Amino acid sequence: MSVILDILASVGMWEAVLRIATPLILGTLGVLLCERVGVLNLGIEGIMTFGAMIGWLTVYSGADLWTGLAAAALAGAAFGMLHAALTVPLGLSQHVTGLGITLFASSFSYYIFRLAVPTASSPPTVEPFRPLPVPGLSEIPFLGPVLFNQTAPTYLALALVALLAWGLYRTPLGLAVRMTGENPHAVEAQGIDPIRLRIGTIMAGSALMGVAGAFLTLAAFNSFFPTMVQGRGWICIALVVFALWRPGRALLGALLFAFFDAFQLRLQTAVEGVPYQLFLMLPYLLSILALIVMARRARVPQALMQPYRRGER
Amino acid sequence: MTRVLELDGITKRFGATLANDDVSLHLDRGEVVALLGENGAGKTTLMSILFGHYTADAGEVRVEGRALPPGRARAAIRAGVGMVHQHFALAPNLTVLENVMTGTEPLWRPRSDRAAARRRLAGLAERFGLPVEPEARVSDLSVGERQRVEILKALYNEARILILDEPTAVLTTQQAERLFATLREMAAQGLSIIFISHKLHEVMSASDRVVVLRGGRVVAERATAETDKGELAELMVGRKVERPARPPARPGAVLLEAADLHVAGKGGAALNGVDFRLHAGETLGIIGVSGNGQTTLAGVVSGLLAPERGALRVHGAALRRHDVPHAIAAGIGRIPEDRNAEGVVGDMSTWENAVLERLWAPEFSRRGVVRRGAARAAAARILTDYDVRGARVDGRVRLLSGGNMQKLILGRVLEAGPDILVAAQPSRGLDEGAIADVHRRLIAARERGAGVLLISEDLDEVIALADRIRAIVGGRLSPAIPAERADARRLGLMMAGDWTEAETIEREAADAL
Ligand SMILES: Nc1ncnc2c1ncn2[C@@H]1O[C@H](COP(=O)(O)OP(=O)(O)O)[C@@H](O)[C@H]1O
Ligand SMILES: [Mg+2]
Numbered sequence: 001m002s003v004i005l006d007i008l009a010s011v012g013m014w015e016a017v018l019r020i021a022t023p024l025i026l027g028t029l030g031v032l033l034c035e036r037v038g039v040l041n042l043g044i045e046g047i048m049t050f051g052a053m054i055g056w057l058t059v060y061s062g063a064d065l066w067t068g069l070a071a072a073a074l075a076g077a078a079f080g081m082l083h084a085a086l087t088v089p090l091g092l093s094q095h096v097t098g099l100g101i102t103l104f105a106s107s108f109s110y111y112i113f114r115l116a117v118p119t120a121s122s123p124p125t126v127e128p129f130r131p132l133p134v135p136g137l138s139e140i141p142f143l144g145p146v147l148f149n150q151t152a153p154t155y156l157a158l159a160l161v162a163l164l165a166w167g168l169y170r171t172p173l174g175l176a177v178r179m180t181g182e183n184p185h186a187v188e189a190q191g192i193d194p195i196r197l198r199i200g201t202i203m204a205g206s207a208l209m210g211v212a213g214a215f216l217t218l219a220a221f222n223s224f225f226p227t228m229v230q231g232r233g234w235i236c237i238a239l240v241v242f243a244l245w246r247p248g249r250a251l252l253g254a255l256l257f258a259f260f261d262a263f264q265l266r267l268q269t270a271v272e273g274v275p276y277q278l279f280l281m282l283p284y285l286l287s288i289l290a291l292i293v294m295a296r297r298a299r300v301p302q303a304l305m306q307p308y309r310r311g312e313r
Numbered sequence: 314m315t316r317v318l319e320l321d322g323i324t325k326r327f328g329a330t331l332a333n334d335d336v337s338l339h340l341d342r343g344e345v346v347a348l349l350g351e352n353g354a355g356k357t358t359l360m361s362i363l364f365g366h367y368t369a370d371a372g373e374v375r376v377e378g379r380a381l382p383p384g385r386a387r388a389a390i391r392a393g394v395g396m397v398h399q400h401f402a403l404a405p406n407l408t409v410l411e412n413v414m415t416g417t418e419p420l421w422r423p424r425s426d427r428a429a430a431r432r433r434l435a436g437l438a439e440r441f442g443l444p445v446e447p448e449a450r451v452s453d454l455s456v457g458e459r460q461r462v463e464i465l466k467a468l469y470n471e472a473r474i475l476i477l478d479e480p481t482a483v484l485t486t487q488q489a490e491r492l493f494a495t496l497r498e499m500a501a502q503g504l505s506i507i508f509i510s511h512k513l514h515e516v517m518s519a520s521d522r523v524v525v526l527r528g529g530r531v532v533a534e535r536a537t538a539e540t541d542k543g544e545l546a547e548l549m550v551g552r553k554v555e556r557p558a559r560p561p562a563r564p565g566a567v568l569l570e571a572a573d574l575h576v577a578g579k580g581g582a583a584l585n586g587v588d589f590r591l592h593a594g595e596t597l598g599i600i601g602v603s604g605n606g607q608t609t610l611a612g613v614v615s616g617l618l619a620p621e622r623g624a625l626r627v628h629g630a631a632l633r634r635h636d637v638p639h640a641i642a643a644g645i646g647r648i649p650e651d652r653n654a655e656g657v658v659g660d661m662s663t664w665e666n667a668v669l670e671r672l673w674a675p676e677f678s679r680r681g682v683v684r685r686g687a688a689r690a691a692a693a694r695i696l697t698d699y700d701v702r703g704a705r706v707d708g709r710v711r712l713l714s715g716g717n718m719q720k721l722i723l724g725r726v727l728e729a730g731p732d733i734l735v736a737a738q739p740s741r742g743l744d745e746g747a748i749a750d751v752h753r754r755l756i757a758a759r760e761r762g763a764g765v766l767l768i769s770e771d772l773d774e775v776i777a778l779a780d781r782i783r784a785i786v787g788g789r790l791s792p793a794i795p796a797e798r799a800d801a802r803r804l805g806l807m808m809a810g811d812w813t814e815a816e817t818i819e820r821e822a823a824d825a826l
Pocket of ligand 2: 399
């Protein structure tokens with residue numbers, strides 16, 4: 001028992017929660033955008049991998065860290081455009097397209113990685129984002145280091161939550177996006193082109209997925225290896241359901257998952273005699289439980305996964 | 314009179330179908346024009362071109378003298394054209410206000426002004442007598458209220474020309490009357506209105522002028538005051554349509570007997586002690602204002618709902634289990650009220666739908682494997698025998714028009730030769746030609762000796778088809794009166810729950826036997 005309390009009382013634990021949550025926040029927001037406009041994007045796992053690789057490669061070739069993030073966002077948007085081109089105007093299966101993109105983007109990442117560093121046996125590193133203490137606030141005991149001594153992309157992710165919440169619920173564009181996910185015919189009847197809106201939104205969401213991946217190489221691990229995304233993309237897909245398609249709840253879900261993850265990591269080292277795999281399972285088990293509780297209340301976007309064809313009902 | 318709208322020589326093809334053929338039409342300020350035509354006449358296509366959903370192959374749309382760019386809904390909205398779609402264009406998970414506001418502000422504005430929008434919506438609701446709750450979720454609204462939202466949406470876009478595509482198809486009679494009163498009010502305030510319909514009585518009562526469309530062409534135009542139902546029916550169908558007459562009944566043994574049926578239905582749909590008998594070779598008509606238990610009654614008799622109290626005896630015995638397979642096995646056939654939701658599986662093929670209810674019959678399956686050949690042959694037979702047009706054995710059923718879908722359902726049910734037929738609103742939404750076909754089939758089934766339980770809101774239909782008529786009010790059935798003694802006033806009384814006259818008549822009829 002005291003082991004658990006020790007872990008919960010440590011600053012390091014809570015600091016890690018926000019760090020672990022950052023890619024999940026970004027990825028979940030990305031999926032959320034796509035689904036709000038009516039398209040499932042299972043390409044996330046691959047797009048994150050590609051974002052991680054391209055972000056790392058950009059910085060490794062001499063550019064600065066922000067250029068690395070921008071490159072990941074652009075690459076994400078490009079994959080988003082591919083996904084959108086296949087699923088929106090052509091109306092192909094969103095499942096199949098998304099999984100295809102995940103397979104393609106993952107392998108393509110490794111391929112480019114090997115072209116760039118053909119021989120290295122241990123992955124070459126870059127100088128990552130450093131914690132950026134917020135002057136004044138970071139001095140607050142406990143809360144200071146936990147909340148205000150994070151890296152710049154973490155602040156960015158938090159700001160994006162607020163921005164997206166505002167965008168979706170307070171702006172005309174956000175309303176049009178939500179309406180497209182509910183009934184694209186209604187949007188069209190109000191004189192807006194749902195196809196263009198879908199393509200644009202999917203690209204924006206996929207750009208966030210790319211940035212989510214780049215966070216892994218540019219702020220968390222400082223090098224790239226092909227399996228590093230490790231199912232985080234799939235977690236994001238589940239988190240969106242948990243979040244009931246709302247940005248604020250997406251933040252909550254990501255934090256909750258990250259909390260369990262940080263907690264089990266520390267348990268692994270603190271508790272002896274229990275196979276560590278059991279602890280590894282913990283966050284996933286709890287996510288499934290949380291999902292079961294939340295999903296019962298879910299109000300799924302009505303047009304999710306329904307291709308829109310002009311003039312057809 | 315100022316001319317607000319002109320359609321000039323509109324032509325539109327879909328593959329081999331000529332949906333609109335050189336159609337010209339005009340509309341003046343403050344006028345209500347009915348666009349009358351059978352299903353498939355090209356009404357929706359014409360209005361979709363006007364609204365910019367489709368691009369015409371030829372022809373021009375002019376609003377207040379200025380040509381609209383083709384295929385741009387946005388331009389039509391700007392020019393003051395509003396459309397209330399046949400299938401509402403609403404997002405059920407969003408609020409009324411959100412539905413109305415979408416697309417009305419510049420998209421990139423950093424903040425939408427909900428307060429102003431709410432005020433404006435309230436003002437319009439007040440002015441046109443269309444009360445709505447702006448923060449209500451659309452999924453919580455009734456069909457009538459949703460239509461109100463659609464109309465408000467158009468008004469909010471400052472529509473001066475309002476187009477309604479079959480606005481009454483989903484409404485009850487009372488709701489429809491209310492709608493037409495609203496339309497009148499709007500016309501009085503200077504709006505111009507086109508409503509699409511294939512129902513003669515509403516065209517006669519609600520329009521100033523009628524334009525009749527048949528096979529994609531305008532075949533006639535009449536001032537409503539100078540025409541009548543008979544002429545319009547003939548113009549619309551292109552030949553004289555006569556609904557078939559019913560030969561005298563020769564009632565036989567009791568096929569179906571309900572005793573004291575109770576079901577706790579949701580919201581006014583309960584049955585509170587229903588008794589009736591249905592004989593072989595007769596049609597029993599059940600009339601009533603919707604929401605008084607019709608749907609529940611049809612559900613109980615066809616096995617979908619089990620009664621909580623009371624008994625349903627088929628051929629003198631209760632069903633072994635009260636479910637649909639046992640009801641079908643006992644010889645009960647059903648024509649469901651909502652054919653799209655309960656009658657067919659839209660995305661499955663015609664042949665699959667045609668055998669759906671009899672899939673386990675040895676004719677259609679053997680050792681758990683469907684006999685496709687037999688099933689497809691049966692479907693093909695139904696398509697020809699029942700004159701289902703536009704259907705292929707392998708085509709998806711969703712693409713059929715309402716009338717043809719209903720004929721397919723009729724074929725499926727009647728081919729099984731049921732002793733008892735439950736027909737719920739069998740001609741709802743159908744055009745004159747299709748109604749006549751459906752009536753002919755129902756009469757033929759009765760002639761063959763089946764008992765038909767006809768549940769309908771259409772009084773003309775019930776008077777034409779039923780031998781005895783009862784009203785359902787608050788989940789109870791009125792006494793039965795013979796069809797010969799039914800008139801609008803008497804049936805109105807029965808539906809309103811005043812059964813004194815009906816009781817006398819029933820007693821007289823019993824004494825006469
Ligand atoms: N999108 C479409 N593709 C192909 N054919 C169509 C399409 N829309 C309508 N049609 C055909 O055009 C004709 C007119 O249809 P429609 O305008 O819907 O008639 P109405 O509204 O009068 O019932 C019908 O034969 C219909 O099958
Ligand atoms: Mg139509």
